[in-house]
Amino acid sequence: MEKLAKRIIAIVIIAGLGVGGGLGAWFLFLAPGAGEYSWSSKDCPGAPSGISSDQIIKFGITGDVGEITGDGAWEGCYLAAKEINEAGGIKINDTTYYIGVTREDSDEANPNLVTSRGIAAAERLVYNKKVQFGIGGFRSEALLAYQEVFMDNEIIFINTGAATDVFCENVRSWYTRYKYFWRSMPINSSSLGEQIFNYLFRLIYVLNATYSGEIANVGIIYEDLTWTEDLVTGIEYYFGPYGPLPAYRNMLTANIPYDVTLTAADMLTHVNTLMAADCDIVIPIISAQGGLMLMQHYATLQPNFLVVGIDVQSQLDTFWTQTNGDCIYEIQMQSIHVTNKTPTTIPFWNAFRAEWGHDPLYTASGSYDALNFIVWAINETQSLQAYPTLTQKMETATKANILANPELFPSSVGGLGAYWPTTHDLVAGYPFGFTLFCQWQANATKVIMPSYNSVYIDSQLSNIGTLILPPWLITDWTT
C-alpha cells in the first residue's frame, strides 16, 4: 500500500510538473482561444485599449526567445511599433491602424539546432496568428528552412540577423518565389569579409609603421556554420597566396573552424594553437559562447596577438560584466553604437536604452529599421498588398534614389537604408550598410575605432576614440 501511495504521489508530481509546464507554454504562446489567435490592443504597444483586430497590422517576429539575438529582434520591433502607435498609428484610406507585434520562439541559437522548431514557430505565426508581415532570423541554417513558410504564404519577411549571401541570391535567381524576402541587417557575409579586410589592411599598415613591421601573421578562428563560410572564404583569399595585395599574401598561418558545442578546454587548445602559430592578429568570427571563452583565455594568457573580428555577444554592453572585464582590448564589429551613422541613430540608441535598459544588438536596430521600412511602404501606397504594391514600392529604395532624394525615404538607424532591387539585399558600403569597429577599453567603456577611412569616413562620425594596445603587446612589439 505504502509503495502504491508513493507511486501515486510521484505520478501526481510528474503530472503536476507536466501540466504546469504545458499551461505555462500555453499562456506564453497560445493563451486566448485554442485555435486562432485573437489580436487585441495588448499586442500593440502604445496603442489605445479596446481596438479591434481589424485595426491591427500584424507583424510576426521569429527569433530565439531568451537569447540576445532573438530578444534583440523582438525589442527592436516592439520599440518601432510603440513609437508608431504612440504617434497615433497610421492611416490607410482614412481608417486608423495600429502596429501589432507578436513573436514565436524558433530556438535557432541552440547549438544543437533543430530546424523543425523554427518551421513550427513560423507556422504558428502564419497559420495560428495570421501575421501579415514577418521579421527576424539569426541562424542561417534555421532561416533557410523556415523562410519557406513565409514564401509559401506570400508574406513579406525581412531577415534581420543572418548574413549568409545565399538568401538574397535566391531573390535574384527565383524572383517569383523569393520576392517576399528582404534583408535589412546585417550586410552579407562577402561584404562583411571585405569590410574586415579593408579595416585590417589599414590597421596593419598603421601598426607596422608604428612598430616597424611587427605584423606578419594572421589567424582566424570561427564557428563551423553556414554564416561564416563566405566570410572565411573571403579572408582566406585576402590573406592567402593569391590575395589582391602582394604585401598581405601568405599571412594566414592559423585557420581554426570549431564546432559550436566547444568547451573552454577546447578553446584553450585553440588559443594555444594560435600562439604557437605566432599570430599577431587573430580574427574571430563568432556568434555564441566561444567569444567569451576566447577573451577569458586572452586575459589569462596575454598572448602576443590582437583580437579583431566578429564577436556577437561582445556587441552588448553587458559583455563587460559577463566576462568580468576579460574582454578588454578586443576590437569587434558592430552595426550600431552611439554615433551619428544617420541623424536618427543616436535618438534611437537613447530611446532603446530607455525602453530596455541595455544597448541594442544588431538584430534590434535591423528589426527597428525593417518594421519602419514596411510601415513606410504601407503609408506611401495606402495598401497592405504584399505584391505587387508594397514590394514594388520597397524596391524603389535604391542607392541612386536615396542619394538623390533622401527625404522621400524612411530614416533608418543602421546606416542609410538602401536595397538592391534585384536581390532585396541591404546595400553595403559607407554611408549605407557599414560596420563599426569598436574596442573594449578600461572601465567598461566601448570606443569606436578610427577606420583610417577604410570602412567609414572617420571625420564624418562622432565619438571616434583611439586604439589602445594591451601593454604586453606593446612590450613585445617594441623589443
Place this chain on the structure above:
Amino acid sequence: MGVILEVKNLTKKFGGLTAVNDFSFEIKRGEFIGLIGPNGAGKTTVFNLISGFEKPSSGRIRFNGIDITGMKPYKIVNLGIARTFQLVRSFKYLSLLDNITVSCLSKRGKEVSKKTGTDNYASSILASVGLIDKARIPPIILPHGDLRKLQIGKAVGTNPELLLLDEPFSGLSFEEQLGITDLIKKLHADGVTIFITGHVLRELMTLVPRVIAMHQGKFIADGPPVQVANNKIVLEAYLGRGVKIA
C-alpha cells in the same frame, strides 16, 4: 520462556495458487525448531514472509510482540531476525571479511561490534565459521560449503535473536554437513533461537527437539521429531496416500 515469534493465520496467494494457507504457529525464545515438508510445501515462502521478502495476503506475524507483517527486510533484520537463503547469496566482489563487516554495520550488529571494533568483531565471526584463513579473498572462488558458512556468518554479524536457516544442508558433502551442524549448535548454545527448514527428515531428526510439518501450504503437525515422523498425514505427504506404515 516467552514467545519470540507468533505467526497467525498466515496466507500467501500467488495468483490462483495458495502457497501458504492459514498457517499458524508459535516459537518460544531459545528454541531450536525445524520446519519440514516435502519439496514445494511452502517452507521457503514462510521464511520469505517472516523476513519481509514477500508480503502476506492475510494473517499476522509478531516478533517479540511487535507486529512485523509486511515490514521491509532491512527493518526486520534490525529488529533481530536474520535469515540465510537456500541458494547462497553473497557480495561477490567484496572480500570475505568485508562481507561480514557489512553485516556487522547493521543496527544491531553495531551494538556488539563497536565494543571490540568492527574489524576485530568481523574477524572473530569469520574465525567462528572457520574461514579466517580466507579473509582477504572474494567469495566468487569459494566452494559451496564455505559459501554456506559465510552466509551463516553474515547472518550472525547482524546479531540476531532469531535465525532462519533455509535448507542449510542441501547440496553439501557429509563432512561439510557436520561442520555446519556444529556451527548451528554452537549458535544455539550462545542463546540464538534457531528456526531451520529441511526436506529430508533424517537430517533434522537428530538435531532439533521440535518440528513443525507442513504440506501444500497447510499446517499438518507440531511436536517432537519422533512423534511427527509417525504422524499419518506426514507420512502420506512424503510417501503418498494409501501407504501403510507397519
Place this chain on the structure above:
Amino acid sequence: MIVDIMNMLFNGTLTGAVYALIAMGYSLVYGVGGIMNLSHGAYFMLTGYLLLWMLQTPFFIGLEWLTVVFALIIITVIGGLTFLLLVKPLQDSHVAVVIVTFGLAFLLEQVVLISPSGTEVWSIGQLRLFQGYTMVFGYPIVHQYVFLIVMSIVIVLLFALFINKSKLGKSIRAVSQDREAAGLMGINASRILLYTVMISALLAGLAAFLYLPGASLDGPSMGWGYLLNSFAVVILGGMGSLIGSVAGAFIVGYTISFTNVFVPYGPSWAHLVPIIIIIVILLIRPQGLFGKKELR
C-alpha cells in the same frame, strides 16, 4: 612541435580531469542502483548558475567562498530530492526513471533560462583561486587548471578510498552487488541509493566549481553536452565501473584534444568523437573496457 604535443597533453588531461569527476558520479549511481540519471548534466550546469546568482547578490560581496559552500549544499540536496521525489517511486521501471530524469533536466534548464541571467553567457572568474601561468617548453600552463587537475586526482583518490575502505563505502558496494542480500544485512538500500545520488550530485557540483571559474557558463543548455560526453565516458569504461569511468574520461579527453590539435579541421568535429566512441564500443564491446555493472 613540442608545443603542439604539450598543448594536446595538457588539454587532454584537463578535459579528462573534468569528465572523470562528472562521469564517476554518473557511473556510481548506475552501478549501485541501475539508475540512469539523465539530470546529471543539469546538476553541473545548475551549480554554475547557483554560483553566478549568489555572486550577483550584494550579500556575498567579500564572502565569495560562501557561495561555493552553499552551491554545493544546494546541489547535493537537489540530488537527494531527485531521488526521493522522482526516482524512488518509479525505480522498478528503468524507462520511467530515464524519462523522469530527462524531464527534470529539461525543467532545470528552463528554470535557469527564465532567470534574469539565463539568456547570456557568463564568466564566474571571481572564484578563480590561481591567476597567471608558467611557461613549460614554450607552452603556458595555466595555474587554475593545474589546480583543477590536482584537485580532480585528489578527489578521485579520496573517492576510491571512501568506496573501498569506509563503512558507508562498503555498504554502497554491498548494495551494488546484491541489493536483496544487502537488505538481509540490515542495510536500507533505499537510503544507500539516496546517498549515492547525493554524492554523485556533489561530484558534479565539485566539477562545476573547479572547472567553470576558469571556463564560462555557456547557457542553460550546457548540461546536455557534459551529459552526452559523460555517457560516452561511462560506456567506454563500462557502466558502473569506477576505474573505467576515470580511464574512459582521460581517453575521451586525449582523443578530443588530439583531434583538436593534430587533425586538420579537427576542431569542427572534435565533439563527434564521443559519439563515435559510443557507437564503436556498443558494437564491439558493449560491456565497455572494464565491463561489469557491480562496484568491485
